[in-house]
Amino acid sequence: MWHNNIVMRSIKGIYNIGIGSSSSHTLGPYKAAKEFAKSFSEEDKVMKFEVTLFNSLALTGEGHFTDRAVVMGLTDVFSGLTEDDIIFHWIASEQTLHANTLMLQGFDDSGNMLGEETYFSTGGGAIERLCKKTKMGIKEGEDIYGEVFSDGISMNKILHYCKKNDLTLIHFIEEFENNDLYDHLKDAWRVMSDAIREGLSSTNELVLESDPKIAKRHFNYFRRAKRMFEKAEMLKELDSSLHDSGTLSAYALAVAEQNASRGAVVTSPTLGACGVLPAVLRFAKEKLHIHDEQRILEALAIAGLIGNIAKTNATISGAIAGCQAEIGVAASMASSAYCYLQGGTNYQIEHAAEIALKHALGLTCDPVEGFVMLPCIERNAIFANQAISSAHYALLMNGAHTTTYDFVLDTMKRTGEAMCEYYKETAKGGLAVLKSDDVHKMQRENIDKKTKEVRRYLL
Numbered sequence: 001m002w003h004n005n006i007v008m009r010s011i012k013g014i015y016n017i018g019i020g021s022s023s024s025h026t027l028g029p030y031k032a033a034k035e036f037a038k039s040f041s042e043e044d045k046v047m048k049f050e051v052t053l054f055n056s057l058a059l060t061g062e063g064h065f066t067d068r069a070v071v072m073g074l075t076d077v078f079s080g081l082t083e084d085d086i087i088f089h090w091i092a093s094e095q096t097l098h099a100n101t102l103m104l105q106g107f108d109d110s111g112n113m114l115g116e117e118t119y120f121s122t123g124g125g126a127i128e129r130l131c132k133k134t135k136m137g138i139k140e141g142e143d144i145y146g147e148v149f150s151d152g153i154s155m156n157k158i159l160h161y162c163k164k165n166d167l168t169l170i171h172f173i174e175e176f177e178n179n180d181l182y183d184h185l186k187d188a189w190r191v192m193s194d195a196i197r198e199g200l201s202s203t204n205e206l207v208l209e210s211d212p213k214i215a216k217r218h219f220n221y222f223r224r225a226k227r228m229f230e231k232a233e234m235l236k237e238l239d240s241s242l243h244d245s246g247t248l249s250a251y252a253l254a255v256a257e258q259n260a261s262r263g264a265v266v267t268s269p270t271l272g273a274c275g276v277l278p279a280v281l282r283f284a285k286e287k288l289h290i291h292d293e294q295r296i297l298e299a300l301a302i303a304g305l306i307g308n309i310a311k312t313n314a315t316i317s318g319a320i321a322g323c324q325a326e327i328g329v330a331a332s333m334a335s336s337a338y339c340y341l342q343g344g345t346n347y348q349i350e351h352a353a354e355i356a357l358k359h360a361l362g363l364t365c366d367p368v369e370g371f372v373m374l375p376c377i378e379r380n381a382i383f384a385n386q387a388i389s390s391a392h393y394a395l396l397m398n399g400a401h402t403t404t405y406d407f408v409l410d411t412m413k414r415t416g417e418a419m420c421e422y423y424k425e426t427a428k429g430g431l432a433v434l435k436s437d438d439v440h441k442m443q444r445e446n447i448d449k450k451t452k453e454v455r456r457y458l459l
Helices: 023-038 055-064 066-077 155-165 169-176 181-201 218-234 241-260 276-287 293-313 327-341 346-358 376-395 405-418 436-458
Strands: 017-019 048-054 086-091 101-107 113-123 126-131 136-138 264-266
Touching: 017 023, 017 181, 023 048, 023 055, 023 066, 023 101, 023 113, 023 126, 048 055, 048 066, 055 066, 055 086, 055 101, 066 086, 155 169, 155 293, 155 346, 155 405, 169 293, 181 241, 181 264, 181 276, 181 293, 241 264, 241 276, 241 376, 276 293, 276 327, 276 376, 293 327, 293 346, 293 405, 327 346, 327 376, 346 376, 346 405
Parallel strands: 048 086
Antiparallel strands: 017 264, 048 101, 101 113, 113 126, 126 136
């Protein structure tokens, strides 16, 4: 069983810019392979590598392009390597310290091993190198909160600190984070915005490389939302809520499908859930008429704090706790950001995060055939809408509530520990056992059924 320590790193670690489709199965292994390759000097004369993928990485790595990601990481450093120089082993049923474990070994041309390291891909693109002495992962980044929160950090402790020192959450973040935080957030927001724009501008309905080839739905959503808005303008009695929901969904689908087709996206907190926060922020920017980009960056900082607490005290990995840890935390991040932009207090922001996560508890990670597509893409749209509903609920309250964000996080963690492995990104159960051919068959049958019903009605 993998045990994390309680040190919380910078918010910047929540927002990793990378290529889809999975932060834990693509981006993390890529970073691990590149770091391992860099550990050798020219004198070492490494000629071959062996890579062993364990458990979830072995079970769903092929669908997530884990092997390609590792090859990219190694060849970024050793450009002369060919695929024949990299041997993969897939071990699906061995007890390891973490569900996403990979071991890398380097050899010279005589077969002598020159180095070996084991890495954990802990979610959101983060990696930890196994310390052979302590049997724990060595985290990336600097401990910037530990001096004040030496016995561990939590949302309740942060709220207490803010109240004692008369701080808003933004002032708290700025007090602890380094000066380059907003530069990092600006880069992240640029990539998020580009992903929405590029996703919406695509007209090719079958650009996704993986099977099943799910038709891109964001263009239809966006067109439908615009049409509904135009009707609402013409017919004043028509509510614009359908337009708002359709527009928000379109933004989320655009980013999620950019991820599925291996475009440039940002972990928030993971790639599988990367459409929720950008969609909510883009929607808020337009709906609330926000012209100052600094406000959006501050909302990203608030969301990053919420996600960082989850990453530190629980998990953001679907292989550890199911999709509640990915899309649930993404909704919490987005809800807190939207609440902040609406003028919410510290306690209302925490409440918004708590509500969004609480209603994702128990959610499984079992995408069809192990690909980050169905239902992952659609789930981004659904939880973007849920994030705003959660924020609205919190804004209508005074911030007082029974179950805190910390308590819900602990519940999520314990739920994940109790969850059957079939529903934690192993492709062994749930929707994952449904084959793409079965999906296509059901779609055809459903279309035929609807066609018959329409004909029956017309006759």
